[in-house]
Amino acid sequence: MHFVKAKGILSPKNGMNLYRGCSHGCIYCDSRSKCYHMEHDFEDIEVKENAIALLESALKQKRKKCMIGTGSMSDPYLPLEIELGNVRKALHLIEQYGFGFTVITKSNRILRDLDLLQKINEKTKCVVQMTLTTYDEDLCRKIEPNVSTTKERFAVLKQLRDAGIPAVVWLTPILPFLNDTVDNISGILDLCIEAKVYGVICFGMGLTLREGNREYFYEQLDRLFPSLKEKYIHIYGNQYMVESPNNCQLMKLFHQKCGENGIVHDNERIFRYLHTFEEKNRFQQLSLWDLTAKS
Numbered sequence: 001m002h003f004v005k006a007k008g009i010l011s012p013k014n015g016m017n018l019y020r021g022c023s024h025g026c027i028y029c030d031s032r033s034k035c036y037h038m039e040h041d042f043e044d045i046e047v048k049e050n051a052i053a054l055l056e057s058a059l060k061q062k063r064k065k066c067m068i069g070t071g072s073m074s075d076p077y078l079p080l081e082i083e084l085g086n087v088r089k090a091l092h093l094i095e096q097y098g099f100g101f102t103v104i105t106k107s108n109r110i111l112r113d114l115d116l117l118q119k120i121n122e123k124t125k126c127v128v129q130m131t132l133t134t135y136d137e138d139l140c141r142k143i144e145p146n147v148s149t150t151k152e153r154f155a156v157l158k159q160l161r162d163a164g165i166p167a168v169v170w171l172t173p174i175l176p177f178l179n180d181t182v183d184n185i186s187g188i189l190d191l192c193i194e195a196k197v198y199g200v201i202c203f204g205m206g207l208t209l210r211e212g213n214r215e216y217f218y219e220q221l222d223r224l225f226p227s228l229k230e231k232y233i234h235i236y237g238n239q240y241m242v243e244s245p246n247n248c249q250l251m252k253l254f255h256q257k258c259g260e261n262g263i264v265h266d267n268e269r270i271f272r273y274l275h276t277f278e279e280k281n282r283f284q285q286l287s288l289w290d291l292t293a294k295s
Contacts, residue, residue: 001045001080009054013275015069016055018086020046022074024106024147027220028173031073034212045080052089059097066277067125068094071104075147081109091116100124100277104170106131108148108156114163121165125278127198128160131170134179135187142224143175150191157195166198168270171254173207176235177228180205180244182253189257198273199264205250206243214238 009016021042022031032042040046048054059068068090070076076087087103091113094101101120103110110117110128120126130153134140140150148156160167169192174180185205192200209217221229236242244250258265264273 001047002040003047003049005050006048006054008058009048009051010058010068013069014066015072016051016090017070017073018048018051018076018090019074019078019080020048023078023080024075025145026106026147027143027224028175028207028213028217030208030210030213032213032216033210035210036073036212045074045078047080047084047086051086052093055090056093056097059093059099062097062099064277065099065124065279067100067102067275069102069104069274071129075105075107076103077105077107077109079109082112088113088116091120095120095123098123098279100126102127102129102274104129104131106144106147106153108152111156111159114159117160117165118163121163122280124280125166125276127166127168127274128156129168129170129201129274130157131172132188132191133171133173133175135184135191136179139179143178143220150188154191154195157191157197161196167195168274169197169200171200171202174205174244174250175207176242176244177231178225180246180250182246182250185250185253186257189254189261189263192263193257193261197263199266199270200254200258201267201270202251202254202265203267204243205247206241208240209236209238209242210240 020038021040021044022029023043023045081087091101095116117126132150132153134143134150137149137151157167171188218229221232255265264270
């Protein structure tokens with residue numbers, strides 16, 4: 001890892017990345033794409049050494065409370081987070097200043113911060129977003145080698161359920177000829193049903209490939225699944241959108257199973273939910289005031 005001084009920490013939509021780069025090793029990672037202009041090796045994690053000071057300053061200046069998000073480009077719960085604790089420091093500030101919080105992760109390290117997630121969720125809204133792609137544990141270890149397995153992530157979802165913290169699952173990406181099967185999609189959705197997640201985000205059965213992540217993905221296919229790269233090149237060429245031949249069948253299964261089990265499966269509705277700030281204590285106080293006034 002290496003350290004840099006950042007000029008700012010929150011995006012216009014109130015997202016933040018405490019780190020840049022990742023050590024998870026997922027073979028399909030879009031964040032490797034050259035369009036993001038990462039000027040260092042992807043596994044050499046960039047740490048924004050002044051991120052916490054910048055965050056506190058930004059929160060103090062906010063006129064309205066909102067949801068603060070992280071994890072869209074780099075999973076914040078990397079192994080180095082155990083040593084640095086920047087996510088936990090950020091959570092302390094978010095809770096202290098009364099903001100909401102949402103995070104995207106594939107790591108069970110998030111459970112270390114369960115106490116702070118619960119405190120935030122008591123005041124406003126805290127939503128954990130967990131990516132699940134592969135029901136089969138052996139395949140999961142191949143395509144997502146340095147991260148919590150699907151079973152471990154499922155255990156996290158159940159603990160969040162029991163703690164009253166809502167969860168959203170990202171069912172993406174689905175890799176043609178690897179995990180684009182009825183058994184895989186059905187198996188993941190069964191986990192979501194048992195964990196009582198709020199919603200599942202799915203953009204279709206497939207993945208995106210562009211300069212940077214395409215080359216890495218093909219290298220890993222050559223290493224892990226010999227001859228599969230040639231099949232991809234023959235069928236998809238240099239397409240950005242790589243859709244599974246089973247897309248229609250699997251999307252029908254996805255919508256049907258979510259609908260039957262009360263899981264939100266409209267992406268726009270889920271994103272509205274993730275971005276909507278709620279102040280629970282204020283509503284409770286208003287209700288108590290109304291009762292007092294009427295008596």
